[in-house]
Amino acid sequence: MPNTRRSDCPLSCFLDEWGDKWTFLILRDLLSGPRKFSGxxxxxxxxxxxxxxxxxxxxxxxxxxxxxQYQERPKRFEYEITDKGRSLVPIMQAMIGWAETHLDSVAAAPAGLTAVEAKPVKAKPASAKPAAQKKPKQTNETPTAPSQGAFDF
Incomplete structure (x- = not known):
């Protein structure tokens, strides 16, 4: 499968995978249990x-x-969320929290997406090696003003 990423930026990669408006809604529906296409x-x-x-x-x-597959003739299927799909629940909860805080007239969080109802997501083992950190480059340039935020260019 060809690489369709716009860049190697983690946010860009995430949006390449999840940036459409339907996929998270389908996952939301799967959190309530297995679902047939018609569901x-x-x-x-x-x-x-x-x-x-x-x-x-x-x-x-x-x-x-x-x-x-739940039926042989004609072949019919239902879909169920996996642990990998469930690992996106905290991201969905953050989006819901943002919407509840910043948008007018939003409904309550759907079942399976409140902090109490969501199943825990497996964390990385404590023995996992931290990502290697890059050493800063040594330059002869004079220092510039300190950064004012994430969007300094």
Missing amino acids: FLESAEPLPTNLLSNRLVKLVEGGYAIKI
Whole structure:
């Protein structure tokens, strides 16, 4: 599969994977339990079937959901969230928290996305090696003013 990333920036890579408006909503629906294709069509947000099919394939191929056959003829499937998919719950909770704080007239958080209801996500083992830190370059340039924030260019 060709690399379709815009850059190696972690935020850019995340947005390449999750930057559309449908995929997180499909994951949200999967948090309530296994779901058949028709069940997604009953969601509060109308989703065209071609986009739903495309996003479900993406979620299964990425390991965020699994596809389980429940009927032989005709073949029918249901989808279930995986631990990898569940690992995105804290990100979804942060987005919900932001919306509740900064947007008018938003509904309560859906089931499975409140801090109490969300299943814990496995943390990295304590024995994991920290990422190597780069040493700063030595230059002969005079120092500049201190940084004023993350968006200094």
